[in-house]
Amino acid sequence: MSKKGRVLVAMSGGIDSSVAAVMLYEQGYEVVGITMKTWSYASSGGKKKETGCCSLDSINDARNIAVELGFPHIIVDIREEFGSHVINHFKSEYLAGRTPNPCVLCNTHIKWDALLQRANKLNCDYLATGHYAKVRQEGERYVISKGVDANKDQSYALWGVSQESLSRTILPLGGLTKKYIREFATERGFTDLVNKSESYEICFIPDNDYRGFLKRQVPGLEEAVKGGDFVLEDGTVVGHHEGYPFYTIGQRKGLNIALGYPVYVTEIQKETNRVVLGTFDELCRDGMYVHKLNLSKYPDLNGKKLDTITKIRYNDQGTPAVIEQVGDLMHVFFGSGVHAVTPGQAAVFYEEEDVIGGGWIVSAFKRQQL
Structure with missing residues (x-):
């Protein structure tokens, strides 16, 4: 050996x-x-x-x-x-x-x-x-x-x-x-x-069509969710969509709706099958809550605040943020706001080159919502 x-x-x-x-x-x-x-x-x-x-x-x-x-x-x-x-x-x-x-x-x-x-x-x-x-x-x-x-x-x-x-x-x-x-x-x-070419698709969806995958994997889904409302931030109905599971936060293409100005998906409301649309500015969030934490560098941050660079997606350059752990939840406050914070995605906290830890995004907020 x-x-x-x-x-x-x-x-x-x-x-x-x-x-x-x-x-x-x-x-x-x-x-x-x-x-x-x-x-x-x-x-x-x-x-x-x-x-x-x-x-x-x-x-x-x-x-x-x-x-x-x-x-x-x-x-x-x-x-x-x-x-x-x-x-x-x-x-x-x-x-x-x-x-x-x-x-x-x-x-x-x-x-x-x-x-x-x-x-x-x-x-x-x-x-x-x-x-x-x-x-x-x-x-x-x-x-x-x-x-x-x-x-x-x-x-x-x-x-x-x-x-x-x-x-x-x-x-x-x-x-x-x-x-x-x-x-x-x-x-x-x-x-x-x-x-050899490199693959960037999800391995089990090589055609990169996650909507088609969901429709095949969940029988009856398409009929169950179609016809929900597109609404603006103030609740105004501006159209109808194919079903809330088929949209993601920050999406602009494929909405098939014309309002005379660019709009993005800013929120997905499962309970009412509503997809909220807004301008790029309305897509901005000041912070988020993250759960199911794994903190590798500092295992106990409960009650402490720490300056970090936080990434909210793989190809994100990272944003300065203050994190504060409260029980099992990480409160993350961005200094200048971040666009398209997406529940379900991973948030990863960095200290210079080191990964402090990470978790899954639960929700995002604007300062007036605190």
């Missing part, structure tokens, strides 16, 4: 996770590759060819790397776990008038919790992924921080990973750039990986 230890590497078949496995192998770790079958797109009734980490091509790409370098590779079917944690949550959140973030949920409950269980069964000391982020030990805590490649940083998606999982996690790409990863793969002859 390697002196560095045995590491289970999650391999999706893409360039990032493949290079992570190769790097650890070259560094002297005993590598075991694992590819997870999370979803069969055919079961959702979609028309587009299955792509991404669940496809047969991706599984074969991961296996070929392992065969070439001579380390073991296994495939695990976790469709039942994925369905229970991710798919059901995805559907229930839209039906509740919120907009879910399945990738964050998958990282928390699938790519780490499920992987850690397999790592234990395979006698692996560590688990590794191809995420662009860093993890380090600081005192008794394990802290995630941003990857050096700002364009690829994935720390936002990892806020929910537990301390137990972080204590055994290796993130080989955190200190590297995408440019370097491509050069690394090219030098070793993995040109197919370099030329």
Whole structure:
């Protein structure tokens, strides 16, 4: 056995996770590759060819790397776990008038919790992924921080990973750039990986049509919710919509309504099947409430205020905000307001490069609502 230890590497078949496995192998770790079958797109009734980490091509790409370098590779079917944690949550959140973030949920409950269980069964000391982020030990805590490649940083998606999982996690790409990863793969002859297109869709919705997915997965939904009212902030009815689950906060396109000026979805009211529209200024919120917290850097912030940079979505640059934990709820106050704060999405709090922690957005408010 390697002196560095045995590491289970999650391999999706893409360039990032493949290079992570190769790097650890070259560094002297005993590598075991694992590819997870999370979803069969055919079961959702979609028309587009299955792509991404669940496809047969991706599984074969991961296996070929392992065969070439001579380390073991296994495939695990976790469709039942994925369905229970991710798919059901995805559907229930839209039906509740919120907009879910399945990738964050998958990282928390699938790519780490499920992987850690397999790592234990395979006698692996560590688990590794191809995420662009860093993890380090600081005192008794394990802290995630941003990857050096700002364009690829994935720390936002990892806020929910537990301390137990972080204590055994290796993130080989955190200190590297995408440019370097491509050069690394090219030098070793993995040109197919370099030329492979990257998928940015939700893995179980490769056609990027979440509305169609919901309609297929929830029989009778379309008929049950169609015909609700579009209303302005003052309650004035200005039209009718296709059903509240088919809209998201901040949406402008696809409303099929003309008022003579640009309008956006500012609120979704499930109870009355109303979708509230407003101007860009009316889309602005001064703060939000966040629950189901996981605070990795500072485990006890109850009753304390802290200056942070807070992100409300993956590609958000972040906004200065003061956070204050009150019981199980984080109160977040933005200094200059933020547009399109969306219940159901993840909020992640940063202190410089470090992830303090995160949670799920419950609701947003304007100052006059306090």
